[in-house]
Amino acid sequence: MKINHKILLGSLVLTGGLAFGQTVNYGGLYIMPNTEMATLFSLENKENAMVFNNGTLYVYRDLTNNGLFDFREEGKLKTSGKTIFTSNQRQAIDGNQLIRFNHLEFNNSTAKSAFYVANGISAKGEVDFLDGIVTIDDEKGAFAFLKGAKANDATDESHVDGTIDKVGNEAFTFPIGNKGYYRAAYITAPDKEEVYAGAYKYNDQAFFTAHANASGVINTLNTNEYWYVSKGSKEEKNVILELTWDERTTSPEVLNSPEKDLHIVRWDEVKKIWVDEGGIVDVSARRITTPTSVKGLGYFTLATVKTDWLLEGDVVIYNIVTADGDGVNDYFLIDNIQRFPNNSVQIYNRWGAKVFETKNYDSNGNVFDGYSKGKMTLNDSEKLPSGTYYYVIVYEVEKEGVSRTIKKAGYLHLETN
Known part of the structure; x- marks a missing residue:
């Protein structure tokens, strides 16, 4: 049975397909808000046909789109429209025309690759990963999270295996993984709207054979996995990158x-070498973050660094500030920093915005006491909210007539309530 829909009003289950086991749309199909529709067989949207989903569409088999597949955004309609892929067998999303979803849900108990995407799809709203891995075809498939889109609840059991595009200027966690492992990458909010791409690969030894050279500061390279984070334009790379490790x-x-010598490193395509991007380590969360915006994009992994090149020094850092005036931890205390007057201290919030900067720290009352201070800082002279921040301290050490620059970075907890 082939179904020619002009307008669909109300709740309807399309069971069709007595001859072909398929639901085919040749005309116009509109799923209204607060309306549910289900396709028990594969759904094909023909060339010149249209589907607008502002209700809830359940897809139990494959979806092929060769026409227009979208949702309407006028007025209150922009928040409605959800497509739910659910089955106990593999589902394909293909065709030759892009599909634009609003909200999207993946829920398929099939082991390994539950969903196979061989078409361009995008989402504008919430994307819920309940069960089933979404595999993106390298040549025909694409998955874009549009401005404002969010990825929820990705796990080993449900994530995207392939490259994801993120459009917009919001912070974003790429729900990516490979070979059954969920290994996300997080970027802070770019200064302006950009298109960033993210992917993850596990156990690709050929890649590391071709990318073996490392700069002198790098000690041991993590050759089991790597991440790819890039963007379309070649302008300034103004995001901070956060990765995790997994035993x-x-x-x-x-x-x-890891708390002593683990850093994020990046493959420099020009120099053909792995270079250090630094690392602020949170051992309890198995998380590591670049101290400042990455100096470039492309391939990233983790590595240990030679700590005697970067981190040794005679300062002691106390990473708790309770700015309550009781005389204890009222400011960011760095013992012995006065011994190294050629120093700088920078503090950033969770989203990578600089909130404090000074040189020759603690020389004339220039300490961090919970207020934003310094040139080009966020909300200068305003009291900052409680939370986790991170610091970057750079100072010069002279020994036996030789000067060395030391860099230390880490997390700082601020309590201003």
């Missing part, structure tokens, strides 16, 4: 003392 996927050689 199941990360090379054990780099996890002996």
Whole structure:
């Protein structure tokens, strides 16, 4: 049975397909708000046909789109429209015309690749990963999160295996993984709207054979996994990158003392070498963040660095500030920093915005006491909210007539309530 829909009003289940086991749309299909529709067989939207979903569409088999597949955004309609892919067998999303979803849900108990995307799809709203891995075809598939879109609840059991595009200027966690492992990458909010791409690969030894050279500061490279984070334009890279480690996927050689020597490193395509991007480590969360905006984009992994090149010094850092005037931890205390007057201190919030900057720290009352201060800082002289921040301290050490620059970075907890 082939179904020619002009307008669909109300709740309807399309069971069709007595001859072909398929639901085919040749005309115009509109699923209204507060309306549910289900296709028990594969759904094909023919060339010159239209589907607008502002209700709830359940897709139990494949979806092929060769026409227009979208949702309406006028007025209150922009918040409605959800497509739910659910089955106990593999589902394909294909065709030759892009599909634009509003809200999207993946819920398929099929082991390994539950969903196979061989078409361009995008989402504007919430994307819920309940069950089933979404595999993107390298040549025909694409998955874009449009401005404002969010990825929810990705896990080992449900994530995207392939490249994701993120459009907009919001912070975003790429719900990416490979070979059954969910290994997200997080970027802070760009200064302006951009298109960033993210992907993850596990156990690709050919890649590391071709990308083996490392700069002198790098000690041991994590050759079990890598991330790809890039963007369309070649303008300034103004995002901070956050990755995690996982004992199941990360090379054990780099996890002996992550709080001391674990950094994020990037493959420099010009120099053909792995370079250090720094690292602020949160051991409890198995999380590592670049101290400032990355200097470039492309391939990233984790590595240990030679700490005697970067981190040794005679300062002691106390990373708790309780600005309550009781005389204890009222400001960011860095013992012995006065011994190294050629220093700088920068503090950033969780989203990578600089909130404090000074040179020759603690020389004339120039300390961090919970207020934003410094040139080009966020909301200068305003009291900052309680939360986790991170610091970058750079100072010069002279020993036996030789000067060395030392860099330290880490998390700082601020309590201003």
